[in-house]
Amino acid sequence: MVDRYHLVSMQINNFKGLQKVELDFTKNGKPREIITLFGHQGSGKSSIILAFQWCAYGTSNVKKEILYRDRIYPDYWENKPNDVIGVLIRFRPLGGNSDGSEDIYCKRTLDPNNTLDNLEVTIGSDIVDPKKSKEYFTQIFGSRPSQNDGVMWVIRKEEMRRMAKTFANKKDSYYLDFMNLNVPMAGLVELNKAHKRKIDRLLRKDTSVTTDDLTAIISKVKTQGKVLKKMNEKIKLISDDPKNKLTTDDENLLENKENFESVNEKLNQSNENLKKLLIKNDELPELLNTLLVSKLRTEKISIPKSFSSREIDWEEIATILESMSIIDPFVIAEIRNIKIDSLYNTYSLLNSEGKIQEWISRLEKLKSANQENREHRVIIEDYKQLGITEESTKNVFRKKMHTLEAQEKLTSLKRDRIDTRDDFMSLRQEENRIRSALTSKSKSKSDVEKHSKIQAIIEAITSSIEAANQKYLKEMFDLTLERTKFFWKEIDLIKKYEPYLESEPSPELCLLNKSNRTIRRIEIDSQGDASGGESQLLLVCTCLAVSESSGAKMPIILDDCFTDVDKDTRKKLINVVSDQFGSMIFVTNDEDKAALLPSVDKLVLTWKDTNIESINTDSNDSWCRWE
Amino acid sequence: MKSFHNQLREKYSCILLAEINNNPILSYLSEDERDELFSELSNWFGTSPPEHSRVKKQLKEIITERINYEKVKLEVD
Numbered sequence: 175m176v177d178r179y180h181l182v183s184m185q186i187n188n189f190k191g192l193q194k195v196e197l198d199f200t201k202n203g204k205p206r207e208i209i210t211l212f213g214h215q216g217s218g219k220s221s222i223i224l225a226f227q228w229c230a231y232g233t234s235n236v237k238k239e240i241l242y243r244d245r246i247y248p249d250y251w252e253n254k255p256n257d258v259i260g261v262l263i264r265f266r267p268l269g270g271n272s273d274g275s276e277d278i279y280c281k282r283t284l285d286p287n288n289t290l291d292n293l294e295v296t297i298g299s300d301i302v303d304p305k306k307s308k309e310y311f312t313q314i315f316g317s318r319p320s321q322n323d324g325v326m327w328v329i330r331k332e333e334m335r336r337m338a339k340t341f342a343n344k345k346d347s348y349y350l351d352f353m354n355l356n357v358p359m360a361g362l363v364e365l366n367k368a369h370k371r372k373i374d375r376l377l378r379k380d381t382s383v384t385t386d387d388l389t390a391i392i393s394k395v396k397t398q399g400k401v402l403k404k405m406n407e408k409i410k411l412i413s414d415d416p417k418n419k420l421t422t423d424d425e426n427l428l429e430n431k432e433n434f435e436s437v438n439e440k441l442n443q444s445n446e447n448l449k450k451l452l453i454k455n456d457e458l459p460e461l462l463n464t465l466l467v468s469k470l471r472t473e474k475i476s477i478p479k480s481f482s483s484r485e486i487d488w489e490e491i492a493t494i495l496e497s498m499s500i501i502d503p504f505v506i507a508e509i510r511n512i513k514i515d516s517l518y519n520t521y522s523l524l525n526s527e528g529k530i531q532e533w534i535s536r537l538e539k540l541k542s543a544n545q546e547n548r549e550h551r552v553i554i555e556d557y558k559q560l561g562i563t564e565e566s567t568k569n570v571f572r573k574k575m576h577t578l579e580a581q582e583k584l585t586s587l588k589r590d591r592i593d594t595r596d597d598f599m600s601l602r603q604e605e606n607r608i609r610s611a612l613t614s615k616s617k618s619k620s621d622v623e624k625h626s627k628i629q630a631i632i633e634a635i636t637s638s639i640e641a642a643n644q645k646y647l648k649e650m651f652d653l654t655l656e657r658t659k660f661f662w663k664e665i666d667l668i669k670k671y672e673p674y675l676e677s678e679p680s681p682e683l684c685l686l687n688k689s690n691r692t693i694r695r696i697e698i699d700s701q702g703d704a705s706g707g708e709s710q711l712l713l714v715c716t717c718l719a720v721s722e723s724s725g726a727k728m729p730i731i732l733d734d735c736f737t738d739v740d741k742d743t744r745k746k747l748i749n750v751v752s753d754q755f756g757s758m759i760f761v762t763n764d765e766d767k768a769a770l771l772p773s774v775d776k777l778v779l780t781w782k783d784t785n786i787e788s789i790n791t792d793s794n795d796s797w798c799r800w801e
Numbered sequence: 802m803k804s805f806h807n808q809l810r811e812k813y814s815c816i817l818l819a820e821i822n823n824n825p826i827l828s829y830l831s832e833d834e835r836d837e838l839f840s841e842l843s844n845w846f847g848t849s850p851p852e853h854s855r856v857k858k859q860l861k862e863i864i865t866e867r868i869n870y871e872k873v874k875l876e877v878d
Binding site for chain 1: 809812813816817819820821824825826827830838842845846853856857860861864865868870871873875
């Protein structure tokens with residue numbers, strides 16, 4: 175297995191601003207260990223580095239990447255590709271034959287009419303089959319990095335910055351980007367938020383309702399239901415009670431009641447009247463006398479002081495009196511029994527003479543009252559035949575009063591029942607609302623549980639990834655730290671600090687003062703207390719450590735990446751890199767830096783206008799051509 | 802020979818799988834479910850940046866449909 179490769183030459187065709195460039199990296203037929211590319215701004219240094227990169231990994235399909243198809247087309251094509259883009263790099267294995275028989279030619283071309291790049295590897299003069307060609311590419315350049323992996327063997331400010339962020343424990347981690355889990359992590363965070371929002375929304379629903387509320391409302395509904403039931407029973411009882419209903423007979427009775435009472439009243443009055451007019455026993459002598467006087471007068475008989483009763487026809491008088499029906503029959507009988515021979519005291523007769531008219535009037539009244547009374551009795555008797563009596567009318571009246579009272583009670587009960595029913599319905603509605611809320615709450619509870627479980631899993635995955643990230647970083651930092659320490663020790667001239675991995679609160683690469691054990695953090699984004707030069711050197715050492723462990727066998731390219739490092743340290747750095755990696759390309763636009771290494775085999779290239787000029791005194795080779 | 806990136810991914814895979822298996826919440830899931838979860842995550846290792854919405858959709862699908870989240874027991878306050 176070849177440890178490293180030297181660069182022999184490079185040919186670039188139609189790549190970015192480079193139309194046709196041939197670079198020879200040898201001197202006297204031998205590959206140089208250190209190649210310094212010097213050029214002013216815009217001279218094409220970065221394009222040459224990108225040409226290396228493109229040859230190694232090919233055209234990108236991602237628009238924003240620097241090696242995207244449209245971005246590598248030469249400007250002079252004006253976006254109308256009409257020729258083949260190609261880069262050919264010739265390598266010689268470390269210790270390989272100087273005749274070039276072991277040299278490996280890695281060639282990548284892109285025909286604008288094709289979508290895929292074409293790889294071709296030639297060893298010596300033998301063309302290798304496509305599958306093997308790919309293997310050679312991977313062996314020399316390492317596997318194709320993902321978007322943010324970085325190119326292991328090119329150390330630019332971008333790579334250093336990424337490494338700085340990585341070691342300052344920023345999210346933008348060089349190591350973690352290999353895992354490509356940033357997008358899934360972001361997705362998990364969003365999913366977590368979505369479930370949290372759902373849970374919050376569910377929890378905001380009616381939480382005031384409890385099963386106790388339901389129990390209470392059910393009790394109220396039951397109580398109110400019982401009240402309503404009792405009212406209904408009472409209403410039914412009153413409605414169904416025959417005592418509270420008037421029959422047809424009752425109605426008839428009531429209809430005749432007034433007339434009956436009127437007649438009855440009249441009868442009573444006539445009874446009273448008759449009672450008053452009826453001749454009492456003690457009045458009887460006076461009446462008899464009066465009648466007698468009247469008879470005597472009619473017969474024109476003068477009334478002596480006394481006379482024999484024989485002269486009077488008592489029988490006739492009795493008959494007259496009887497016909498008048500105004501005298502008690504007993505009295506009539508008595509009259510008939512009067513002894514004709516008995517003497518009769520006429521004194522009272524004489525006194526009765528003046529009362530004839532009075533008695534006539536009274537007798538007429540009596541007769542009339544009697545007649546009236548008889549008529550009333552007949553009517554009352556008729557009523558009786560119909561069942562209409564004073565008692566029955568009183569009873570029906572009482573019944574009517576009772577019915578009215580019952581009706582009034584019924585009306586009141588029905589009115590109360592409306593209110594009770596309304597209350598009952600309201601309570602039922604409230605019960606339904608609480609039941610519904612509890613059902614909804616129960617569903618909400620189940621949904622909350624579901625989303626909480628999903629959320630717990632999301633958080634568990636997230637925390638697993640975060641924990642894995644931390645552990646992995648720690649391992650990678652440990653792994654890198656050893657080689658970083660080595661490079662630091664080889665390059666650093668002061669020997670005051672050494673790379674140190676601070677593990678708390680999270681892994682962070684720092685510089686440790688060897689004497690007082692204080693820590694200096696990498697200067698990044700104006701934070702950290704290490705100097706710019708110290709920070710740069712630590713990062714370059716770290717990049718070299720990563721590059722070394724990447725397995726790539728491509729020479730290291732240092733693209734002006736240690737501007738803050740002092741001159742002597744820079745020299746040391748270049749030498750160490752050259753020693754450790756076999757060969758390197760140092761790219762700069764600073765003439766002083768380009769002339770850093772006068773004592774080692776080097777070549778400085780400059781482009782001025784379209785001509786290449788060597789400023790290195792020990793090189794007379796015109797090994798590069800810029801066209 | 803494994804590439805450097807593949808070595809790193811293997812190392813990370815081991816760590817992530819261990820974390821997933823040791824997570825108390827994820828321990829309610831079956832081993833197969835945890836493997837499926839890990840497999841889904843590792844699918845994104847080293848691919849070109851996946852489309853955000855697609856990743857989210859796939860994660861949602863695996864969490865809500867392909868694994869039985871009901872098995873998870875939540876702590877009761």
